[in-house]
Amino acid sequence: MHTLLADASKKDAIQQAARYLREGSLVAFPTETVYGLGADALNADAVRRIFAAKGRPPDNPLIVHIADGEQLPTLVREIPAVAQTLMDRFWPGPLTLLFKKSANVPGVVTALLDTIAVRMPNHPVALALIRESGTPIAAPSANVSGKPSPTSASHVMEDLSGKIEFVLDGGETSVGVESTVLDITQPVPVILRPGGITKEAIERVIGRVVVHPSVHNKDVLVDQTSSPGMKYRHYAPRGSIILVEGTPLAIKKTITTLLSRHDSAAVLTTHSFSYPTRHIFSLGTTSEEHARRLFSALRECDATHVKTIFVEGTNENGLGLAFMNRVRKAASRIVHV
Numbered sequence: 001m002h003t004l005l006a007d008a009s010k011k012d013a014i015q016q017a018a019r020y021l022r023e024g025s026l027v028a029f030p031t032e033t034v035y036g037l038g039a040d041a042l043n044a045d046a047v048r049r050i051f052a053a054k055g056r057p058p059d060n061p062l063i064v065h066i067a068d069g070e071q072l073p074t075l076v077r078e079i080p081a082v083a084q085t086l087m088d089r090f091w092p093g094p095l096t097l098l099f100k101k102s103a104n105v106p107g108v109v110t111a112l113l114d115t116i117a118v119r120m121p122n123h124p125v126a127l128a129l130i131r132e133s134g135t136p137i138a139a140p141s142a143n144v145s146g147k148p149s150p151t152s153a154s155h156v157m158e159d160l161s162g163k164i165e166f167v168l169d170g171g172e173t174s175v176g177v178e179s180t181v182l183d184i185t186q187p188v189p190v191i192l193r194p195g196g197i198t199k200e201a202i203e204r205v206i207g208r209v210v211v212h213p214s215v216h217n218k219d220v221l222v223d224q225t226s227s228p229g230m231k232y233r234h235y236a237p238r239g240s241i242i243l244v245e246g247t248p249l250a251i252k253k254t255i256t257t258l259l260s261r262h263d264s265a266a267v268l269t270t271h272s273f274s275y276p277t278r279h280i281f282s283l284g285t286t287s288e289e290h291a292r293r294l295f296s297a298l299r300e301c302d303a304t305h306v307k308t309i310f311v312e313g314t315n316e317n318g319l320g321l322a323f324m325n326r327v328r329k330a331a332s333r334i335v336h337v
């Protein structure tokens with residue numbers, strides 16, 4: 001299959017992409033978090049092709065993307081008050097909410113769960129595409145399953161060229177990690193996946209929420225009904241990641257020592273430290289920058305063929321929770337110093 005790559009700012013590109021979606025084809029598109037691999041959420045055959053193109057396990061449900069609050073009642077059985085409060089404050093934006101699923105949505109979208117994950121992305125291209133196609137769009141991240149999520153159209157092409165019909169290029173994404181997935185069907189809402197909207201920001205609006213144990217520990221096995229996606233290895237480049245956690249100075253000392261024992265190693269620094277290796281990737285110093293740059297740095301490490309990637313741990317405030325969650329899930333080893 002030939003994959004068409006179109007500049008989203010060019011005349012007719014979005015209309016063309018929408019035509020592909022309407023006829024059951026797959027279209028990758030930018031959102032503010034990462035690129036999504038979209039299909040018409042109400043077309044079961046099209047959605048099935050998403051799983052095939054990504055090599056995604058069929059028991060890992062998809063997020064449905066909408067552009068307008070009016071699309072929600074066709075997807076869900078009820079809209080709780082807490083959802084309305086969160087939508088008013090955070091949509092469009094990187095917050096995905098779990099609702100009770102309506103019978104209109106094919107079971108393949110939600111991996112036969114009784115809940116459905118929905119979000120309204122805050123990106124003009126994504127919103128225009130959903131409106132133009134006239135249907136909600138089911139979309140996971142547009143990477144091959146297990147690889148870091150794509151933050152540019154070239155990442156999407158790397159993984160999916162020849163496997164999907166169309167890629168809309170809207171430049172680099174701004175948030176860089178995926179949306180926060182929040183289960184509001186529980187008495188106390190549960191963060192199943194930390195992401196672009198922080199726990200602190202959510203708590204300022206609705207009070208206490210809890211973080212699912214799998215967010216901190218990659219070895220926690222999750223039962224099928226809570227967050228099926230979390231049990232798979234994620235975000236992993238070809239090189240092995242060694243995450244080093246501790247005080248900044250202890251981290252620097254440890255990585256410097258370990259570097260002398262590894263031939264071909266890179267360092268992802270979250271403190272702008274320098275090291276005796278050619279392969280240093282500075283992720284900036286704020287948690288927003290760390291989140292924005294992580295996935296593309298992991299892909300660049302692959303391009304340099306390093307065997308080991310040391311990552312400096314950070315605190316888990318704000319976007320730090322999402323950053324550390326992604327690094328832990330990708331890590332082969334975690335060292336506490």
Ligand code: TXA
Pocket residue numbers: 031033034035036037060061062063094096098110113115116117121139140141142177178179180181192193225226227228229230
């Ligand atoms: O920012 C994002 O969320 C991006 C962009 C494209 O919107 N999408 C994304 O999709 O990251 P994906 O499929 O890579 O991750 C979706 C996550 C998975 O962890 C999945 O298990 C969880 O959401 N999820 C989806 N539906 C669910 C449900 N009904 N119950 C529990 N977890 C669900």
Ligand code: MG
Pocket residue numbers: 140141149
């Ligand atoms: Mg994904």
